[in-house]
Amino acid sequence: MLRDFRSYGALTVAFTAPIVVVSGENGVGKTNLLEAISLLGPGRGLRGARAAEFGRRLPEGPLPWAVAGRFENGDWPAFDLGTGTPEGGAPERRVFRLDGAPVRSQAELAERVATLWLTPQMDRLFQDGAGDRRRFLDRLVWALEPHHAREVAAYENAMAQRNRLLAAERREGKVADPAWLSALEDAMARHGVAAAAARRGLVGRLNATLAGGITGAFPAARLDLQCGTAAALDSQPALAVEDELRAAWAANRRRDAAAGATLEGPHRADLLFTHVPKGLPAGLCSTGEQKALLVAVVLAHAGLIAASRGFAPLLLLDEVAAHLDAPRREALFAALAALPAQSFLTGTDAAIFQPLRGVAEGFLARPGELVPDSDLPVPGAG
């Protein structure tokens, strides 16, 4: 149920099939619909937008908005989850309700709903810097370990403070208090090793899931976390790695002051993708192959979430199918049908989803509404 959400006035629709297809022309509201679904999980949704942007724009300004869903998830009792900005409330203040009662923390949501997505914006991941791939990985970790975001933020906070002290020393010639620097490096070591260990753990589990064949005939990927701290954890206990980092940062204060940055640490980590059938790194792959790499990782992540949380995540694949050739597309459809997740696929051309007849339920998106696609009827309904 959507109310005054972006291009939608009021929309009520039921998605009953394990795969849902939404097709329609550019600008009719397909991504908006996926974004609305993504907001039922913790976080800021697939565009990373602020709550004030979601309200339907009228010439007078944005309206209060709401997104609500009833989850009927196999063995679990059904529950209703809603989010939005309340009538008369501040447009930036988004609230959640679970079965009508206010939700106090996002952790409460994370216990019930997980939303993951792939959007066209993420195609840049292989061209952009390591920071975007690190953030991509951190979001995947965060979906499984809610503490991870805090560890990363605490690490970056302590590092920013260390950089500030070293910069002041260089600028004003005033020697930074070594006990203060050690204290900051201690915080960096504790939080940095925790963050690196969580990333390393997830990459290992994703690789194991991918090696287990979760993508079926769809090309699999292999991930490689490039991070000295994570690598050190292969051979040493975490406390020893913390000590090594403390020693390295203490020894390199002059160098880092001159560079104006902390040159070593888990904040320099990168995530490399390898296309398994080709044995090629992502940078040497075609656009379609790069898309396939991301799809494979997201499929594996959905599988991990289902296994560790015990419920099916919502997998939102925006404009993914159009990038793939027909055999890959069909391999993807087969992998999705076998995945313990409910998947949503969008595209401009309804015809490419025809192989999903009998498996998926289709809708045609028109401005502000969705109509059932008679070529993709609800499976099992005649």
Place this chain on the structure above:
Amino acid sequence: MSDWPGDPIEQLVGLLARLPGLGRRSARRAALKMLMQPDRVMLPLAAALQAAAAAVQPCRICGNLDTRNPCGICRDPQRDRGLICVVEGVAELWALERAHAHRGLYHVLGGTLSALGGVGPEDLAVQPLLARIAGAGEAERVEEVILALPATVDGATTAHYLSDRLVGSGVRVTRLAQGVPMGGALDVLDEGTLAAALKARRDL
């Protein structure tokens, strides 16, 4: 209601709204409540404010706010003088007192280290703490310093910094047990949690 800047009502509301926990709306309600009963509420409050402002000052030993200087805690002969609990501010000191969790003395730091916020060691009562420990007579020798600082990056950094500066002073340095939630400010914790965290403190 007037928007005239010199309006005493607006001035009162503006001052009240600066207090923690009071937004402009609740400040306006508080002001109205007082104005409706000037003799029963407003003037006694004004007198109490004036008296407190004149009488209360920071303790020269620990930084607590009290009418006596040294404060009631520092003067209390029942208190264990070998045990000093270091807190960020007076609010945390009062919270620990409410919980009856600590039988020693205190030291109010006046904040936590924050390179981004421009708070350095010289802005906090670090030197007075070191001097207090070094200067204590044989009878009042400090055996243990408990760092009861918030579970934030700045709180942890400050605790690490202080323990570093106390190396060689001969005192045992401990900190609150885990159980204080990450990012948690002490003065909002319930008394049971505070007492438990203090009791199960750990060596740093």
